[in-house]
Amino acid sequence: MKLWEKNIRRVVPYVPGEQPNKPDMIKLNTNENPYPPAPGVRKALQQDFNTDKLRLYPDPTVKKLVEELATFYSLKEDQVFVGVGSDDVLAMAFLTFFNADKPILFPDITYSFYPVWCELFQIPFETPLLDQGFRITKEDYYKENGGVIIANPNAPTSIYEELSGIEDILIHNQDVVVIIDEAYIDYAGKSAVELIAKYDNLLVVQTFSKSRSMAGMRIGYAMGHPDLIKALNDVKYSFNSYTMNAVSIVAGVESVKDVVYFKEGIEKTLTTRKRTERTLKEMGFSFPPSGSNFLFVTHEKIPAKELFEALRENNIYVRYFSAPRTNNYLRITIGTDLEMNQLFEFLKKYIR
Numbered sequence: 015m016k017l018w019e020k021n022i023r024r025v026v027p028y029v030p031g032e033q034p035n036k037p038d039m040i041k042l043n044t045n046e047n048p049y050p051p052a053p054g055v056r057k058a059l060q061q062d063f064n065t066d067k068l069r070l071y072p073d074p075t076v077k078k079l080v081e082e083l084a085t086f087y088s089l090k091e092d093q094v095f096v097g098v099g100s101d102d103v104l105a106m107a108f109l110t111f112f113n114a115d116k117p118i119l120f121p122d123i124t125y126s127f128y129p130v131w132c133e134l135f136q137i138p139f140e141t142p143l144l145d146q147g148f149r150i151t152k153e154d155y156y157k158e159n160g161g162v163i164i165a166n167p168n169a170p171t172s173i174y175e176e177l178s179g180i181e182d183i184l185i186h187n188q189d190v191v192v193i194i195d196e197a198y199i200d201y202a203g204k205s206a207v208e209l210i211a212k213y214d215n216l217l218v219v220q221t222f223s224k225s226r227s228m229a230g231m232r233i234g235y236a237m238g239h240p241d242l243i244k245a246l247n248d249v250k251y252s253f254n255s256y257t258m259n260a261v262s263i264v265a266g267v268e269s270v271k272d273v274v275y276f277k278e279g280i281e282k283t284l285t286t287r288k289r290t291e292r293t294l295k296e297m298g299f300s301f302p303p304s305g306s307n308f309l310f311v312t313h314e315k316i317p318a319k320e321l322f323e324a325l326r327e328n329n330i331y332v333r334y335f336s337a338p339r340t341n342n343y344l345r346i347t348i349g350t351d352l353e354m355n356q357l358f359e360f361l362k363k364y365i366r
């Protein structure tokens with residue numbers, strides 16, 4: 015071993031879902047939206063964007079997008095923080111808020127990036143077990159801790175916890191920062207945003223990657239008390255002041271402006287989700303109730319890993335998790351009706 019090697023920060027990285035690029039593939043593996051972003055986004059980028067502007071640094075405060083989001087959620091501008099995808103916002107939030115000696119808490123089955131950030135930033139953590147039905151036991155979060163993060167709806171289980179359950183966790187954790195990762199909230203029920211006025215230690219994180227069809231743009235945001243937002247910004251400016259590029263800011267603003275297109279897109283996915291639920295049930299699959307743009311399915315006879323590989327060989331990509339409690343499940347993104355039909359067709363032949 016060379017001497018300098020002992021000073022390297024070693025991490026076991028998060029492994030994102032594969033991003034194959036084949037012409038005929040059906041890509042249902044990373045919960046992307048099958049529909050394009052709002053028409054205003056295309057117009058702003060293809061017609062109106064003046065590339066001469068790229069000469070200049072972008073606005074470090076991201077004022078235009080912050081304003082637009084604040085209006086959309088009826089918040090003040092000092093209650094909104096924007097970053098490069100919610101992964102960036104969440105990483106920044108872990109770095110900013112989870113600095114206690116006590117462990118932070120999150121469920122054993124959840125977004126697998128959380129333990130990676132804990133390792134990277136050397137944050138101690140504990141992972142209370144979800145119950146047999148993949149539900150949170152809220153009493154697990156009553157003990158002393160250094161912070162809490164809950165994905166709601168949860169990934170990869172797809173389950174939405176009612177807001178009363180989230181509020182119960184907040185009531186029992188008023189001395190630490192509680193982060194609610196709402197990447198899929200637009201497909202579920204009430205957002206915890208309405209609790210921000212009541213709990214100054216609550217940070218709600220959302221993304222443009224799923225319901226807004228803009229995973230490629232990398233836009234995420236956090237909402238909370240101005241003191242939390244200021245702390246986040248202080249860390250951001252100590253790291254990289256210009257995280258948001260000029261193109262993303264323009265595209266983000268246009269997306270938020272088009273409320274009608276946004277709601278229609280969600281409705282389309284919910285309709286396809288219902289149809290997918292019915293069809294998969296008939297084929298012998300079961301799954302928890304979904305509050306997301308994906309289903310977490312298991313089959314009564316065929317092992318998930320076998321199905322995953324068979325689908326993959328036929329250019330249909332879904333996500334498989336090999337961890338002990340999830341290794342007989344597949345996470346299937348809700349695509350277009352046409353894509354789902356092709357999935358059903360394959361499954362009908364394979365399962366028979």
Ligand SMILES: *Cc1c(COP(=O)(O)O)cnc(C)c1O
Pocket residue numbers: 045098099100101102125165168169195197220221222223229232233234
């Ligand atoms: C997709 C996802 C994210 C990250 O989304 P970005 O593309 O980085 O905005 C964060 N949390 C959960 C639970 C997700 O599923």
